Amino acid sequence: MTVARPYSDTIWDEVETWSRDRIESFQLSALRRQLADVGKRSRHYARVFRETGFEPGDFRSLDDLSALPLTRKQDYVAGLAEEPPFGSLAAVDLKDAARVHFSSGTTARPAPVLWTKPDLDRWADVYARYLYAQGLRRGDVFQCMFNYAWFVGGLGATYGAERVGALVIPGSSGDTRRQIETIQQYGTKVVIGTPSFMAHLAETAEEMGFDLPSSTVEMVCVGGEPGASIPGTRERIERQWGAKMFDCYGALECQPIGWDTALQLGPQLAEDYIHTEILDPDTLKTVEDGQRGVLVLTHLDKQACPLVRWWTGDVVVRDRAGTPDGRTHARLVGGVLGRADDMLIIRGVNLFPTAVEDIVRAFPGTTNEYVLVIDDSVKDAKTGFLTGVKLRVERTDDAPADLEYALTARLREKLSVRFHVEVLPAGTLPRTVHKAKRVIQE
Amino acid sequence: MTVARPYSDTIWDEVETWSRDRIESFQLSALRRQLADVGKRSRHYARVFRETGFEPGDFRSLDDLSALPLTRKQDYVAGLAEEPPFGSLAAVDLKDAARVHFSSGTTARPAPVLWTKPDLDRWADVYARYLYAQGLRRGDVFQCMFNYAWFVGGLGATYGAERVGALVIPGSSGDTRRQIETIQQYGTKVVIGTPSFMAHLAETAEEMGFDLPSSTVEMVCVGGEPGASIPGTRERIERQWGAKMFDCYGALECQPIGWDTALQLGPQLAEDYIHTEILDPDTLKTVEDGQRGVLVLTHLDKQACPLVRWWTGDVVVRDRAGTPDGRTHARLVGGVLGRADDMLIIRGVNLFPTAVEDIVRAFPGTTNEYVLVIDDSVKDAKTGFLTGVKLRVERTDDAPADLEYALTARLREKLSVRFHVEVLPAGTLPRTVHKAKRVIQE
Known part of the structure; x- marks a missing residue:
């Protein structure tokens, strides 16, 4: 040089x-x-x-x-x-x-x-x-x-x-x-x-x-x-x-x-x-x-x-x-705020998985892991448009008893989208050492 | 430069x-x-x-x-x-x-x-x-x-x-x-x-x-x-x-x-x-x-x-x-002919695992894999000195029926050591992607 x-x-x-x-x-x-x-x-x-x-x-x-x-x-x-x-x-x-x-x-x-x-x-x-x-x-x-x-x-x-x-x-x-x-x-x-x-x-x-x-x-x-x-x-x-x-x-x-x-x-x-x-x-x-x-x-x-x-x-x-x-x-x-093509549109709201991640990771009682799930239960039967989204998270040992309720309310309040939160035991969701997949279709 | x-x-x-x-x-x-x-x-x-x-x-x-x-x-x-x-x-x-x-x-x-x-x-x-x-x-x-x-x-x-x-x-x-x-x-x-x-x-x-x-x-x-x-x-x-x-x-x-x-x-x-x-x-x-x-x-x-x-x-x-x-x-x-410290001494003969490998790999009917095994059956009960050595190899589909006998004879002839050859089905011995261990104690 x-x-x-x-x-x-x-x-x-x-x-x-x-x-x-x-x-x-x-x-x-x-x-x-x-x-x-x-x-x-x-x-x-x-x-x-x-x-x-x-x-x-x-x-x-x-x-x-x-x-x-x-x-x-x-x-x-x-x-x-x-x-x-x-x-x-x-x-x-x-x-x-x-x-x-x-x-x-x-x-x-x-x-x-x-x-x-x-x-x-x-x-x-x-x-x-x-x-x-x-x-x-x-x-x-x-x-x-x-x-x-x-x-x-x-x-x-x-x-x-x-x-x-x-x-x-x-x-x-x-x-x-x-x-x-x-x-x-x-x-x-x-x-x-x-x-x-x-x-x-x-x-x-x-x-x-x-x-x-x-x-x-x-x-x-x-x-x-x-x-x-x-x-x-x-x-x-x-x-x-x-x-x-x-x-x-x-x-x-x-x-x-x-x-x-x-x-x-x-x-x-x-x-x-x-x-x-x-x-x-x-x-x-x-x-x-x-x-x-x-x-x-x-x-x-x-x-x-x-x-x-x-x-x-x-x-x-x-x-x-x-x-x-x-x-x-x-x-x-603020870095990368989302992916234009990973963006979910839910009842007119643009939802980026990263926005969900932001809330989950700061929420007491959850581990680092989460996954968003799209299945028929969150789609309008006629149009196929999304009406909400499922979210799976893991609870830590010291999680509050009302974790599911409290997290659902927080997400709704912050993101104006209806979430179906499923709380799983810690260690249940797959760990990736390389690149995590955050939205899955079921 | x-x-x-x-x-x-x-x-x-x-x-x-x-x-x-x-x-x-x-x-x-x-x-x-x-x-x-x-x-x-x-x-x-x-x-x-x-x-x-x-x-x-x-x-x-x-x-x-x-x-x-x-x-x-x-x-x-x-x-x-x-x-x-x-x-x-x-x-x-x-x-x-x-x-x-x-x-x-x-x-x-x-x-x-x-x-x-x-x-x-x-x-x-x-x-x-x-x-x-x-x-x-x-x-x-x-x-x-x-x-x-x-x-x-x-x-x-x-x-x-x-x-x-x-x-x-x-x-x-x-x-x-x-x-x-x-x-x-x-x-x-x-x-x-x-x-x-x-x-x-x-x-x-x-x-x-x-x-x-x-x-x-x-x-x-x-x-x-x-x-x-x-x-x-x-x-x-x-x-x-x-x-x-x-x-x-x-x-x-x-x-x-x-x-x-x-x-x-x-x-x-x-x-x-x-x-x-x-x-x-x-x-x-x-x-x-x-x-x-x-x-x-x-x-x-x-x-x-x-x-x-x-x-x-x-x-x-x-x-x-x-x-x-x-x-x-x-x-x-001829490259590295053996390890001074991996050398086995069997009834006065210096045996390098690589010498065994040379014969096994050139022998028809065996796969690439082999392992030498030292256990009590090949030791003199009084002195603990080796009297022979066990050799595990794998047979290929087209291996001759007398593989065990023929290989034992070849090894004895070439290396002047008594081998107990065990022939296993192909795929039985552990494969290593990094460094293979060729002598094990049992």
Whole structure:
């Protein structure tokens, strides 16, 4: 690297402090170069540009992006079928491809996404930027409990923490008891993994009689599944671990997207790495900062699998006012607020599972686990529209006797939806170490 | 990197072609620097040097090494107890430590071994050298089926293959069917993993009706457990995969040690990376090249956990005559021939489990699996000395009716030991995906 890292005691890269003007002029020139490249190297985008009459050379303003169609997951999947195995969106000669990771979706065939060596280098540097912003420092013991097989998180976090100069323990996402023993024995300061696995570890530590809050762990970094930004989850994990929890938001296709900094003000983006738009899910028009909308991403320099106007499906609120630590890049206030496509519509109310999670996790007498169930009993017999939703939770030993009643009332009050709450004994619902499925059809 | 890689169409690093004189003068100056460093930074070695009156400054000839005591596994373990958690052999300030991996021994607490960033860089370069020597090239699809959790193989192979410029699929050591589907779908050319897992994958491919020998796989690189060098194992894996098998010999403490090149003449060492001695296990005197002895290693530049005269316990035969491909570094003829400490002594005969494996795997009608069993029935009632050994194997569907008799006779003839062979149905013995245990006490 030719650039000095870290830039300061709290900031990894000078770019994090750029003025809005400088960010935007950088994005404009980066997009000009990137779109010209993508139009040449990706057969999918070459066709899209041709069909829409888009000329990368005519790209004059960031608003010109809106002339291009959105790229959705189904476009990616169609591209894979069109040009197996890596797809027509890929923009790389295989001799330059260095890594492939896969989607962990269980509903479809795992989709591959490629990286070149410069992509991996860039990826590691942004990971390092984010980990540094959360508080990771040279010499800190960093226990990586993201899975390394197929999944993007294990190697990403390892490369990033290594670049910061931390001591990486590659624990991966199994061996629960051994993870706890390792924390104890090696003085781990930072752990990273899915929120489900972090909750599972906390339960295991308790079973083992290990007092996690008094351990050396100061930072719990979570990502890889929705829910990290939910206050209920955050409060519970922070209490169980006696440590600060940081939301690490990313996706296979765009990795990482944005992470909490030490200020925990919501995931901070890297606007020199990705360009963002926030769109109304119905009109697909830009919404103002401060309004809810779907996050749409465009890579500024990804070589192997560049995405242009990638529809994340994640509902967010953007803020570009900067933060008190001198960082100027946009952040997502409150993190990911829901999935545009997981949203349930119940008697006209938009219900995100994450909103339910928020309430359940903060509610006394429940464990970490819950699942929303859709079956015929909550559908209108004629129209099939939802009239309510079933919610299964687990009671703890010290749960109040009226848990079912009290939780139903709270949910109704907060969310204006009718819930059929089923309270089960602790340990009944399935635990996932990787990605939890929160809505099931029965 | 300032040095050009690769050096030629077949050789990664010019150093592989150095003359014997140049290798030895390099080793001498490297050892002078290394031992001075180790004596300053490792408390264990500082004490050893003091107690033996060894002055790194007086180090004049490679033979001077023999003034120092051997370092054995028990010294490492004692060092861990003395200075937890990383031990008194470690020679690194924790702020410079970048990685820890762990021993996978199931009998003792996992022992940690550290790397600095320069160690990781050096490690990746030697891995790249070895993979290149086997035939891995830029753009080749490389499916890494070593485990990434705790173990040293997954990340090591990933970093090395990435440096060569291959496309790495991080599959890790589970998901057997998915590994086969991935080979099929992505045109994998090179696979790496333990010999047990490679055998297991071959069985799975057959169950799936996938014709592995006609697949894109050309190279099967195996390591992480003994047996890779055994002709019976090699022949079977090469037949099952329709590909060349390469022995990748390493250990957590010294990683990698030596790997087969494309010529398959036995693991080639990197003598600019480690210094080797071959010692008689009883007298601890140097044996001549061509004679069996135990491999003893000294790191020439490892920073974090440097080892001086490390007793591998592995019985080898060294050859320093060079190979027809222009490589000049020593190789281990036939690979690891056995373990000095796993050796069973049966009525005066030294029996290595690997010698049994060699015969079993080449014997028609048996599967890949076997286990040696020691119980009272094979011990002299008075002295407790072994009079023979039990061997459990599995029969295939087309096994001859006299398998037990024929195998017993063959073993007796080849090894001069009395075997009690028990033939079990296929699938009865436990399969391991990681490291197989070949001798059990009952």
